[in-house]
Amino acid sequence: xxxxxxxxxxxxxxxxxxxxxxxxxxxxxxxxxxxxxxxxxxxxxxxxxxxxxxxxxxxxxxxxxxxxxxxxxxxxxxxxxxxxxxxxxxxxxxxxxxxxxxxxxxxxxxxx
Amino acid sequence: xxxxxxxxxxxxxxxxxxxxxxxxxxxxxxxxxxxxxxxxxxxxxxxxxxxxxxxxxxxxxxxxxxxxxxxxxxxxxxxxxxxxxxxxxxxxxxxxxxxxxxxxxxxxxxxxxxxxxxxxxxxxxxxxxxxxxxxxxxxxxxx
Numbered sequence: 001x002x003x004x005x006x007x008x009x010x011x012x013x014x015x016x017x018x019x020x021x022x023x024x025x026x027x028x029x030x031x032x033x034x035x036x037x038x039x040x041x042x043x044x045x046x047x048x049x050x051x052x053x054x055x056x057x058x059x060x061x062x063x064x065x066x067x068x069x070x071x072x073x074x075x076x077x078x079x080x081x082x083x084x085x086x087x088x089x090x091x092x093x094x095x096x097x098x099x100x101x102x103x104x105x106x107x108x109x110x111x112x
Numbered sequence: 113x114x115x116x117x118x119x120x121x122x123x124x125x126x127x128x129x130x131x132x133x134x135x136x137x138x139x140x141x142x143x144x145x146x147x148x149x150x151x152x153x154x155x156x157x158x159x160x161x162x163x164x165x166x167x168x169x170x171x172x173x174x175x176x177x178x179x180x181x182x183x184x185x186x187x188x189x190x191x192x193x194x195x196x197x198x199x200x201x202x203x204x205x206x207x208x209x210x211x212x213x214x215x216x217x218x219x220x221x222x223x224x225x226x227x228x229x230x231x232x233x234x235x236x237x238x239x240x241x242x243x244x245x246x247x248x249x250x251x252x253x254x255x
Contacts, residue, residue: 027164028152039149039168044175047145057144070155071148 006054010037011112012090014045015083018055018075025060025072041069054079120159127166128153132174136180148174 006015013035018026026034032042044095049055056076059069117125132146149169156162 005203007255027155027194028148029155038171039165040171040175041168043145043149043169043172044179047176048190057148067154068151070151 006049006052007086010035010041011045011049012086013037014042014049015075015079015086018073019080019083019087021078022075025058025074027060027070027072031073049075049079054082113205118159120163124153124163124166127163128169131166131169131173134170134177136177145176149173 003009014031019032028039028042028046032039035042037045037071043109046055046057050057050073053094054076055073057071057073060072061069114207128150132143133151135143135149138141149172153162153165153169156165
């Protein structure tokens with residue numbers, strides 16, 4: 001069975017972080033702190049999402065003098081759609097699991 | 113951040129520079145990703161965190177380089193080219209095997225005859241030490 005693209009745990013975490021702050025531009029270091037991903041994992045993911053047209057990037061002028069411009073990132077509309085779809089799938093999976101647990105508890109309760 | 117960068121910071125900067133050199137360039141222009149990773153370092157206050165970040169940047173650059181090489185090889189070794197290469201390899205192997213089969217090899221043939229005729233094997237006993245050597249022809253009669 002072929003593997004679904006952009007479905008790794010790390011990519012899902014990244015997309016979820018982007019989705020939480022859908023309208024704002026995020027820095028690489030902020031993304032790393034929020035997702036817990038190291039730069040060695042984060043940047044290949046960002047590059048791939050950018051190549052696939054799911055994420056856009058631009059340079060931001062520094063807020064303080066003496067610092068260099070910074071690269072900032074935001075999901076495109078297709079990226080947001082994918083992030084929403086994954087969030088929905090995740091919620092459904094959690095719902096199914098809790099439903100199964102509830103029914104299991106009911107069954108055990110009925111047996112008791 | 114102090115005016116004089118610490119040892120960890122200096123190593124981090126060197127690693128980030130190395131990472132930006134390793135990262136594959138998009139068409140002759142410098143990759144924006146290399147710059148992005150390198151400049152992010154200036155926004156990290158803690159030197160040790162900066163070093164960890166730089167090590168990650170090196171990993172990311174080598175990963176991207178590996179992906180680029182694999183893609184290039186994938187394009188270069190398209191299916192028809194791979195099939196042609198395999199056919200050529202098989203043909204060369206068959207030709208080599210045929211050449212080996214037709215090559216006269218006298219040494220191995222005489223050895224086979226020696227093994228096949230036990231009378232030509234050396235006598236381990238000492239009884240015939242002073243007897244003249246007898247040569248036996250292929251038909252088994254003494255010469």
